[in-house]
Amino acid sequence: MKSALRRSNNRNDMLLDAAAELFATQGFRNTTMRDIAKKSGMLPGSIYYHYPSKEDLLLAVYESGVAQIVEALETAIAQAEDPWERLGLAISTHIEAITRDSHYMRVINRVLPEQVPNHRDMLTDLRGKYERCLQALIEDLPVAPSVDRKLLRLMVLGAVNHTQFWFDSAGPLTPAEVGQAFTRFLIEPVGSDQATARSSRKEGSNAS
Amino acid sequence: MKSALRRSNNRNDMLLDAAAELFATQGFRNTTMRDIAKKSGMLPGSIYYHYPSKEDLLLAVYESGVAQIVEALETAIAQAEDPWERLGLAISTHIEAITRDSHYMRVINRVLPEQVPNHRDMLTDLRGKYERCLQALIEDLPVAPSVDRKLLRLMVLGAVNHTQFWFDSAGPLTPAEVGQAFTRFLIEPVGSDQATARSSRKEGSNAS
DNA sequence: CGGTTAAACAAACATTTGTTAGGTTAATAG
DNA sequence: CTATTAACCTAACAAATGTTTGTTTAACCG
Numbered sequence: 001m002k003s004a005l006r007r008s009n010n011r012n013d014m015l016l017d018a019a020a021e022l023f024a025t026q027g028f029r030n031t032t033m034r035d036i037a038k039k040s041g042m043l044p045g046s047i048y049y050h051y052p053s054k055e056d057l058l059l060a061v062y063e064s065g066v067a068q069i070v071e072a073l074e075t076a077i078a079q080a081e082d083p084w085e086r087l088g089l090a091i092s093t094h095i096e097a098i099t100r101d102s103h104y105m106r107v108i109n110r111v112l113p114e115q116v117p118n119h120r121d122m123l124t125d126l127r128g129k130y131e132r133c134l135q136a137l138i139e140d141l142p143v144a145p146s147v148d149r150k151l152l153r154l155m156v157l158g159a160v161n162h163t164q165f166w167f168d169s170a171g172p173l174t175p176a177e178v179g180q181a182f183t184r185f186l187i188e189p190v191g192s193d194q195a196t197a198r199s200s201r202k203e204g205s206n207a208s
Numbered sequence: 209m210k211s212a213l214r215r216s217n218n219r220n221d222m223l224l225d226a227a228a229e230l231f232a233t234q235g236f237r238n239t240t241m242r243d244i245a246k247k248s249g250m251l252p253g254s255i256y257y258h259y260p261s262k263e264d265l266l267l268a269v270y271e272s273g274v275a276q277i278v279e280a281l282e283t284a285i286a287q288a289e290d291p292w293e294r295l296g297l298a299i300s301t302h303i304e305a306i307t308r309d310s311h312y313m314r315v316i317n318r319v320l321p322e323q324v325p326n327h328r329d330m331l332t333d334l335r336g337k338y339e340r341c342l343q344a345l346i347e348d349l350p351v352a353p354s355v356d357r358k359l360l361r362l363m364v365l366g367a368v369n370h371t372q373f374w375f376d377s378a379g380p381l382t383p384a385e386v387g388q389a390f391t392r393f394l395i396e397p398v399g400s401d402q403a404t405a406r407s408s409r410k411e412g413s414n415a416s
Numbered sequence: 417c418g419g420t421t422a423a424a425c426a427a428a429c430a431t432t433t434g435t436t437a438g439g440t441t442a443a444t445a446g
Numbered sequence: 447c448t449a450t451t452a453a454c455c456t457a458a459c460a461a462a463t464g465t466t467t468g469t470t471t472a473a474c475c476g
Binding site for chain 4: 417418419420421422423424425426427428429430431432433434435436437438439440441442443444445446
């Protein structure tokens with residue numbers, strides 16, 4: 001019988017982790033199969049037993065990363081009902097993902113689909129899947145009628161994606177604080193002098 | 209006397225333009241010297257008459273791009289006195305630069321300094337030079353005391369940089385409209401607590 | 417135990433890559 | 447007109463890269 005055999009000493013996970021870390025920190029083209037092999041304790045040719053090509057390896061990382069972040073997002077936003085609070089939680093979760101949890105998420109942020117011609121469409125799809133989570137959150141926001149939700153979404157998406165270039169987990173701010181700050185910029189009028197009227201918000205969940 | 213000799217048939221500019229376009233659209237590592245040579249009507253080896261290495265060629269593009277955007281920014285923000293209006297103009301200018309003017313600006317956005325080891329520090333410096341323009345604008349904003357200006361700056365910077373991935377010059381929105389929308393998100397409260405969710409879903413306005 | 421085969425190794429191959437060395441042409445100065 | 451040399455060409459090199467092929471090891475099942 002043909003069962004899904006998988007021996008105990010299978011190093012596929014280790015391989016995927018190594019690839020994710022290298023792709024996240026060095027980019028796709030800057031990372032060689034030899035780099036990945038070395039980090040995962042294998043030889044370059046051995047990788048091809050698990051994945052038929054370098055691009056397929058990236059695709060696997062991408063898929064895993066999207067699955068991780070989507071699940072984390074859904075878990076996080078389930079902890080609140082208020083739309084603005086949910087958005088703040090989503091942003092916090094995103095920052096946490098790219099700074100502490102793993103390197104998979106950073107790969108999605110960093111490696112552009114065009115860099116992987118053979119799987120470009122699939123990568124774009126996966127990206128959309130993740131971005132659609134944010135879109136749904138924005139849709140539920142109670143905003144003024146004049147507000148263009150699509151523009152708002154793109155603004156938030158850009159701000160959130162950019163955190164990977166500056167957020168320092170050793171810095172003074174936690175991901176939750178950044179998420180709250182970003183949402184507060186949108187809730188309260190930043191530019192008004194009497195904006196401090198209501199400046200207290202409830203604390204949500206994770207702080208580290 | 210030793211004058212700066214430069215013959216009329218010098219194709220240095222053409223070379224730099226070709227490199228900028230390719231770096232902007234394909235990235236640094238994805239672009240080969242042969243690509244650049246082909247686009248600029250030269251042979252690969254000929255490039256080395258103008259620049260000693262591929263990384264130096266990128267540096268030249270970077271420097272030109274920063275000079276362009278800084279000058280464009282200073283020209284733009286000089287047209288208004290109100291800090292918020294100036295910020296809106298800066299955002300518009302940025303979007304215009306990366307979508308219409310040239311490819312130089314997109315290179316700065318896209319190519320990370322770490323990808324160019326020999327000139328990493330210099331590229332980081334050049335990036336800072338451009339980002340400091342935005343910083344100065346944020347500093348001048350009349351914001352509530354509770355607002356973290358640094359976070360605000362990073363949020364705006366992320367949103368603006370991200371426009372290159374979605375802004376469509378053939379779409380319904382102009383760069384100026386996007387700039388105004390972004391600043392208005394911050395001036396006027398996007399969402400108020402007494403507004404009801406999903407009550408007012410605006411349909412008409414879409415980007416790209 | 418013994419056969420099967422998952423999983424990895426060892427060693428190369430074919431290309432692509434950035435780069436270089438030496439020769440050629442033509443624009444310019446005197 | 448002539449000498450100079452900016453600007454480019456031609457042809458190749460050495461290293462790095464993704465990948466392939468044949469071989470070996472050892473985990474699992476009956």
